[in-house]
Amino acid sequence: MRQHAGVGDYFETIVDVEASAEQAPELAERLLDWFLAEGIVVRGAADGHFGESYPIGPNSGRAAPEEPWAHGGLELTTGRSVFHSHDEGPLEVSCPRCAETVTLWPKAGESSAEWDSIEKVISAWYEQGTGTWPCRGCARPLGLNEWRWRPAWGFGYLGFAFWNVPPLREEFVAEVSRRLGHRVVCPSGKL
Numbered sequence: 001m002r003q004h005a006g007v008g009d010y011f012e013t014i015v016d017v018e019a020s021a022e023q024a025p026e027l028a029e030r031l032l033d034w035f036l037a038e039g040i041v042v043r044g045a046a047d048g049h050f051g052e053s054y055p056i057g058p059n060s061g062r063a064a065p066e067e068p069w070a071h072g073g074l075e076l077t078t079g080r081s082v083f084h085s086h087d088e089g090p091l092e093v094s095c096p097r098c099a100e101t102v103t104l105w106p107k108a109g110e111s112s113a114e115w116d117s118i119e120k121v122i123s124a125w126y127e128q129g130t131g132t133w134p135c136r137g138c139a140r141p142l143g144l145n146e147w148r149w150r151p152a153w154g155f156g157y158l159g160f161a162f163w164n165v166p167p168l169r170e171e172f173v174a175e176v177s178r179r180l181g182h183r184v185v186c187p188s189g190k191l
C-alpha cells in the first residue's frame, strides 16, 4: 500500500483525518518547518527510506522519550492514503454515538463478514474519497474516520510517519494536532 523503510521496522504515524487534499501540502510544509526548527528532524534523506524523508534530529526527545533506533526518520505522506496499524491483535471499530463495537478481524489478517463489508467502503473511499458504513446499533451512516478504530487506522491526505522511534509522547501528538488545527489519529506497528 505504501513504501516503507524495510522489513522489521517500527512506525508511529500521526495522521490528520480532517485535512483536505488541497490543504495537505501546505500543512505538511508548515509542520515540517516546525520539526526542523525544533531539531526533531534534520534535512537530508533518511537512510533506507523511499518517500520524502528526513533523519531524526538532536531534539527527537521532544517527540519520543528515548533515543531513536537505527534508521530513525520522518516520512511525509501527502495524497489520499489508508494509514493502518500493523500488529498481531484483533481489529475493532466502535460507534462514537451508541458505542456499538464490531470486531473486523478476530486476529491480524483473519477476515470476517464485517471486514468484507467495510473493506468495500475502504476501497470506494480510496478511489473516490467518500464512503460511509452504517452503524447497526443506531442506524446512522458513519464515515470511516468517524468510527473509532482499535488499533488506530486513519483515512486521509496527510501523514507524518516516524520510523524506528519509541512510542510518541502524548503531548507531542497533541501539539501536532493543535498546530494542524485538526483531529489526528496514530496508527503504529512493525512491518
Ligand SMILES: [Zn+2]
Pocket: 095, 096, 097, 098, 099, 100, 135, 136, 137, 138, 139, 140
Ligand atoms: Zn451507533
